Each structure stands twice: as C-alpha cells, then as structure tokens.
Amino acid sequence: MTAPAPSVVRTVRIDEMRVGELLAEGGEGKVFTLPLQPHLVLKSYRRPASRSFLEDLVAWPSTTRRADLAGRVGAAAAWPAAVALDRDANAAGLLMPRAPRRFALRHRDGTTRLASLSYLTADPAHRAMAYGLSLPPDVSPERLGLVYALARLLHAFEVGPPSVGHGDLSTKNVLWSLQRGPEIFVIDCDNCERFGAGGLPLGGAGRRRAMTPNWDDPAVKGGANPTLASDRYSLALIFLRVVGAANFPIQARQRQDGAITVDFAMSPGPVASALLDPDAAIWRLCSAGLGVARPEARPPASAWVAALEGVLDAVGASEVIRSVCAVQGGDRSEPAPPCHGGAGDVSIRPVLGPPRPRPRWTMVGADPTPAMMPWHRPGPGLPPGSPPPASVVGPARPLLPEVLAYIRRGFQWWVELHRHTASALMSTGRRADGLRSLVLCAFVDLLAAIVGLFSVAMIVAPVMGI
Amino acid sequence: MTSANVSVEERYAVFPFYLCLDVSASMAGGPIESVNQQLPLLRASVGEDPAIAEVIRLGIITFSDVAHSVLPLCDLSLVEAVPELSVQGRTSYAAAFDHLRSVIESDYQKSRAGGDRWYRPAVLFISDGRPTDETDRWKAAHQRLTDPSWKRRPNILSFGFGDADPSVLSAVSESKPNRAFIAVEGAEPSKVVPELMSGLIQSIVSSSASVYTGEAQLIPPELPSMAAIPVDRLD
Numbered sequence: 146m147t148a149p150a151p152s153v154v155r156t157v158r159i160d161e162m163r164v165g166e167l168l169a170e171g172g173e174g175k176v177f178t179l180p181l182q183p184h185l186v187l188k189s190y191r192r193p194a195s196r197s198f199l200e201d202l203v204a205w206p207s208t209t210r211r212a213d214l215a216g217r218v219g220a221a222a223a224w225p226a227a228v229a230l231d232r233d234a235n236a237a238g239l240l241m242p243r244a245p246r247r248f249a250l251r252h253r254d255g256t257t258r259l260a261s262l263s264y265l266t267a268d269p270a271h272r273a274m275a276y277g278l279s280l281p282p283d284v285s286p287e288r289l290g291l292v293y294a295l296a297r298l299l300h301a302f303e304v305g306p307p308s309v310g311h312g313d314l315s316t317k318n319v320l321w322s323l324q325r326g327p328e329i330f331v332i333d334c335d336n337c338e339r340f341g342a343g344g345l346p347l348g349g350a351g352r353r354r355a356m357t358p359n360w361d362d363p364a365v366k367g368g369a370n371p372t373l374a375s376d377r378y379s380l381a382l383i384f385l386r387v388v389g390a391a392n393f394p395i396q397a398r399q400r401q402d403g404a405i406t407v408d409f410a411m412s413p414g415p416v417a418s419a420l421l422d423p424d425a426a427i428w429r430l431c432s433a434g435l436g437v438a439r440p441e442a443r444p445p446a447s448a449w450v451a452a453l454e455g456v457l458d459a460v461g462a463s464e465v466i467r468s469v470c471a472v473q474g475g476d477r478s479e480p481a482p483p484c485h486g487g488a489g490d491v492s493i494r495p496v497l498g499p500p501r502p503r504p505r506w507t508m509v510g511a512d513p514t515p516a517m518m519p520w521h522r523p524g525p526g527l528p529p530g531s532p533p534p535a536s537v538v539g540p541a542r543p544l545l546p547e548v549l550a551y552i553r554r555g556f557q558w559w560v561e562l563h564r565h566t567a568s569a570l571m572s573t574g575r576r577a578d579g580l581r582s583l584v585l586c587a588f589v590d591l592l593a594a595i596v597g598l599f600s601v602a603m604i605v606a607p608v609m610g611i
Numbered sequence: 612m613t614s615a616n617v618s619v620e621e622r623y624a625v626f627p628f629y630l631c632l633d634v635s636a637s638m639a640g641g642p643i644e645s646v647n648q649q650l651p652l653l654r655a656s657v658g659e660d661p662a663i664a665e666v667i668r669l670g671i672i673t674f675s676d677v678a679h680s681v682l683p684l685c686d687l688s689l690v691e692a693v694p695e696l697s698v699q700g701r702t703s704y705a706a707a708f709d710h711l712r713s714v715i716e717s718d719y720q721k722s723r724a725g726g727d728r729w730y731r732p733a734v735l736f737i738s739d740g741r742p743t744d745e746t747d748r749w750k751a752a753h754q755r756l757t758d759p760s761w762k763r764r765p766n767i768l769s770f771g772f773g774d775a776d777p778s779v780l781s782a783v784s785e786s787k788p789n790r791a792f793i794a795v796e797g798a799e800p801s802k803v804v805p806e807l808m809s810g811l812i813q814s815i816v817s818s819s820a821s822v823y824t825g826e827a828q829l830i831p832p833e834l835p836s837m838a839a840i841p842v843d844r845l846d
Contacts, residue, residue, distance in 0.1 A: 507685035
C-alpha cells in the first residue's frame with residue numbers, strides 16, 4: 146500500500162476546444178466527439194453542475210492509496226479525465242475516455258453497435274441467428290471471465306478510500322469485449338458517487354443519480370439514490386444474467402413477493418459440472434448479493450474475485466485470470482472475507498437444463514401471395530457445437546440476393562476503409578496509422594481498377610469482334 | 612417463507628404492435644413509396660438493437676378490399692427484410708378490423724404456447740381515406756375488435772391524412788383522448804407520411820423502454836404535421 150498521491154484535477158475550457166459531431170443525447174446532456182482528442186468525448190450538461198463535486202470525481206483515482214487499483218480503473222472504466230468549464234468558469238461538462246473500438250460488435254448487415262450486456266443476456270443461438278454473432282455459450286469460462294473483470298473493477302471502486310459506487314451498472318453502461326480475452330469497460334462514470342466511512346455519500350445533497358429500469362436495485366425505494374450496496378446487487382445480477390445467458394426478470398418479483406427462488410439451468414459442460422453443487426461458494430455469493438431484505442449483507446466485490454478465480458482454476462481456465470490481470474494490471478486476488486450468506490430471501494438452484502428451443506426466422510409475405518420472396522439465411526457465427534438452424538422458414542434462398550449482399554458489404558467496407566484513412570491522416574498522433582491505411586487503399590483501388598477494366602474488356606471485346 | 616420461482620425460460624413480457632396500413636389505390640405514388648422507404652428503417656431501429664427487439668413484437672397488416680398479414684407478428688431481429696407494399700382496391704375498414712381480431716387472438720394463443728407473456732397489444736392504424744364499406748358493417752367489425760369482454764382487445768392509435776375523416780378516426784380509437792391524429796390543414800401527404808413513419812418508429816422505441824419498468828406504456832409519436840383529434844362533447 147502506498148501513500149495517497151496529491152490530487153490531480155484537470156480543467157479545460159469548452160470555448161477553447163474543437164468540438165466535433167454529436168454522438169448521443171440524453172436527459173442529462175449531450176455527448177460530442179473531440180476531433181483533436183479522438184480517445185476522449187465531451188459530455189456537455191444541460192444545466193451547470195457542481196464544480197467541486199466534478200473536480201473531486203476527476204481527482205478520485207489519484208487520491209486512492211492503491212496505485213495498482215487506480216490503474217485498473219483507468220483500464221476498465223471511462224473515468225472522467227477533466228472538468229469542462231464554460232466562459233464563466235462554471236462546470237458545464239466533463240471530458241471522458243471514449244470506449245475503444247473493440248467494445249463494439251459488427252452485425253451481419255455491417256452495422257456496428259456498442260457491445261452492451263443485452264447481447265449476452267439471452268440464448269446465444271438467438272444472437273447468432275439474429276445478428277450473425279458468435280457468442281460463447283452459457284456458463285462458459287469467457288462469460289465467467291467478463292464477470293471476473295467487472296468484479297475486479299468494482300473491488301477497486303470499493304477499496305478507495307473513499308469508496309465509489311457507480312449506481313447504474315446497466316446493459317448500456319457495461320460494455321464488453323472478448324478480443325483480447327474477457328474485458329469490460331464501464332461508461333457513464335459521472336453517475337458515480339464517493340462514499341464516506343459510514344457509507345454516506347460525500348457528494349452534494351439533492352444530486353439525482355440514474356438507475357436504469359430492469360437493472361436497478363429493488364432495495365432502493367422509488368425516487369431514492371442507489372447506495373454503495375447497489376453495485377453489489379448489480380454484480381450478482383450481472384453474474385446471473387450473463388453467465389446464465391438469460392433474462393432473469395427478478396426485480397418485480399422481489400418487490401412484490403420478497404423471497405424468490407431462481408432455477409439456474411445450465412447447458413452440460415465442465416463449468417456446469419463444477420457449479421452443480423448448490424452449496425458452492427459462488428451460489429452463496431449470488432444469493433446474498435441479490436438479497437433485498439439485508440442489503441448490508443451483500444458480499445463485497447473482493448469475495449466475487451476470489452470465488453470466480455476458484456471456479457476458473459477448477460475448470461482449467463486459469464488463462465482467463467491471467468488474461469484479465471494482464472489487461473487490467475495487478476495480480477490475482479488477495480484473500481477475501483468469507484461470505485456467510487444473506488437474509489435467505491433469495492435461493493438459487495443450479496441444475497442441468499434441457500436444450501433451449503431453437504429460434505426461428507419469420508417468413509415474410511405470409512398470405513395469400515408473398516409480397517417479397519424470403520431469402521433468410523442462418524447466421525454464420527453459431528456457437529461451436531450448436532445445432533444448425535434447421536427451423537429456417539421459407540424456400541431455398543436464391544443466389545442473386547446473396548451475391549448482391551456480398552457486393553454491398555464489400556462496398557461498405559471500401560467506404561469505411563477510405564473514411565478511416567482520411568480520419569487518421571487528419572488526426573494528430575494517428576498519421577502513421579493513416580499512412581498504412583493509405584497504402585492499403587491504394588492497393589485495393591488498383592486491384593478494383595484492374596478487375597473493373599478486365600470485366601469491361603470481357604463485355605466489350607465480343608461486341609467489337611475482338 | 613413462500614417464494615416466487617424464476618427460471619431461465621422466463622423472459623420479459625413482450626409488447627405487441629400491429630401496424631395496420633391502408634394500401635387502397637389512393638395511397639399510390641408518394642405515400643406508399645414513403646412507407647416502403649421507412650419500413651426497412653423500422654426493422655433496423657427495432658431489430659438491430661437487442662434490448663428493443665427483446666420486448667417488441669411487430670406485425671404488419673395491409674388492407675384495401677381485403678386485409679393481409681404481410682409480416683406476421685415477430686421478433687424483428689429474426690426478419691431479414693420487410694415486404695415491399697403495393698396498392699390495390701378500395702378502403703374496407705371492416706376487413707381490417709375483422710383480420711386484426713382474428714390474428715391478435717391467434718398470435719396470442721401461439722405466443723402463450725411458446726411461453727411469452729403479453730402486454731395489451733397496440734394497433735397503429737393508418738389511413739388516407741374514408742371507409743368504402745357500409746357504416747354498419749365496419750362499425751360491427753370495430754365493435755368485435757374492441758369488445759370489452761375480449762381480454763386481448765387492443766389499444767388503437769389512428770392516423771389519418773388525405774381524405775381521412777376525423778370523426779371516423781376518432782371512432783376507430785374509441786373516442787379516447789390523444790389516440791386519434793389527423794394531418795393539419797394544408798399538410799401534403801408527401802411530408803406527412805415520412806414524418807408519421809419516423810414518428811411511429813420513435814414511438815415504438817420509446818414504448819420499449821417503458822416495458823423494462825414493468826409497466827409498459829403506449830407512447831404516442833410527436834408529429835408536427837398532425838394534430839390530435841379532440842374528443843366529442845356529449846350533448
């Protein structure tokens with residue numbers, strides 16, 4: 146443990162910055178790109194915020210005693226980098242890291258979307274068929290690794306001091322990637338609150354913090370702010386939904402009925418075998434974490450880190466632990482406090498489940514004469530070992546639309562390549578990348594020109610009698 | 612202590628939408644072209660976002676002399692393309708209402724058998740003309756569709772332009788406030804239809820967010836070129 150470093154607060158003036166295009170708009174404000182700092186975004190608030198609060202938030206990682214844990218925050222969260230001031234030196238927004246490109250998914254049709262948790266909270270066979278994405282099956286080491294990565298980040302939040310609670314760990318705020326091994330990236334960190342030793346928020350009174358419906362903590366009354374324990378509930382909920390690859394809509398039941406029993410059906414496999422014991426540590430954590438009767442009994446993130454390492458080691462997936470540690474920094478966990486269980490209001494029954502019903506394509510133009518011939522095709526990225534989508538409805542697809550789809554995708558790729566090249570060449574610090582892309586562009590264009598000329602010659606030559 | 616069971620099979624309740632489109636001959640040209648341009652956007656806006664597609668089901672019904680389901684009620688992420696619509700015939704509201712009553716019941720039974728739970732379905736009724744069938748006939752069909760004793764009766768939002776009659780649209784929406792909309796005077800269909808279609812997309816997307824609160828709401832679209840039809844005063 147090291148002594149806390151002097152706090153570091155950066156401020157910038159919005160009127161001195163080059164602000165780019167609008168990326169998103171919400172109730173709180175707008176998010177813009179910054180052409181000269183492409184790794185950052187500007188979140189501009191509709192109403193000025195408390196400058197001291199935002200400055201404390203920006204400075205938080207530099208004030209913690211654990212430099213290794215602060216590094217983990219930098220690697221796995223879009224922690225506010227600077228307070229953006231208006232002309233009157235009021236806090237008008239924040240500069241925040243932009244999610245790296247690997248936290249996005251490319252759909253079959255070529256569109257790219259942020260990799261939200263919604264992709265993981267349903268049967269991967271559905272996601273493969275709908276979007277052409279190859280996602281790991283339920284209770285796979287990759288899914289456990291994603292929760293492990295989140296637990297390590299939340300451990301850094303909890304240690305502080307002061308501790309930090311995000312309060313809205315929802316589908317859109319927790320992005321994920323498997324490109325470099327399991328990785329998560331938590332956004333909207335300006336929703337975070339610092340908590341004092343007594344668990345009381347250190348931020349200004351009257352500050353309203355968001356909680357996304359369906360990802361919220363049912364122990365928090367309507368209109369109240371999430372507590373430090375709310376992130377512990379979210380961690381257990383994300384484990385349930387991401388590892389179980391299912392919706393698990395439990396909050397309404399918890400609010401209405403209090404006690405719930407979750408039947409956690411798993412596809413057979415080595416991880417499932419390791420988790421079949423209902424008394425396994427991971428289920429004690431999950432039950433206690435989801436508890437509503439005694440939120441204070443929810444286990445800390447460090448207990449999750451240790452338990453998940455235990456499961457990953459037990460199923461021979463220690464490389465997942467190494468991979469997450471390599472990306473986030475730091476070593477394996479320290480000993481965690483034992484989990485004594487919650488108030489008993491949540492019970493989890495792990496079982497081996499039957500195969501899930503296969504998704505089906507919908508036939509278009511059903512009656513009486515189809516308005517358009519369907520040419521549905523199964524996703525190219527079905528998880529290994531999954532059955533082929535035999536329930537595809539409709540006649541065999543004709544060839545022409547398939548060819549046209551490939552041409553369209555090729556053209557989209559060509560446009561994207563040129564756009565990327567232009568953007569890189571115009572950005573300071575990315576010129577080398579831009580020059581490499583320029584060479585690739587020249588090669589692709591030359592190839593396209595040769596193929597085009599050859600095709601034209603093949604058509605024209607017979608007409609001219611050559 | 613008694614406790615409720617939640618299992619892997621349990622999914623979020625879904626919000627079914629039926630887009631009921633007038634494709635009579637008067638829709639030829641700009642209006643139907645606008646609809647055909649916007650339907651792929653509707654598919655992409657709903658189907659390509661897993662959080663929206665998860666809870667929205669959409670069916671497209673067209674009506675003229677007869678009514679057809681050109682897109683059965685479905686998860687839009689599992690539809691590769693939406694059908695291209697063409698115009699024909701006259702404007703039988705009765706055919707539309709009878710077809711809606713039949714498909715809603717049948718879709719509900721199929722969905723229940725598949726384990727889906729439903730919020731009350733919504734019908735987005737769009738017409739550019741007056742009904743060409745007899746008043747008694749379409750009103751009887753409408754009564755069957757909105758029969759209070761039928762548990763699956765839908766909420767109906769109606770939208771009219773061209774020759775559509777405000778009083779008829781109001782009746783289609785059961786004279787409920789903020790459920791029937793008519794193009795403002797002077798608004799050209801070429802402007803109204805694209806705005807209406809993109810408004811409906813926004814309405815469906817916004818309504819999907821409310822599903823996750825556990826209390827789904829049918830959120831009407833914001834349409835600068837259309838006005839809500841006032842509810843009749845009873846004398």
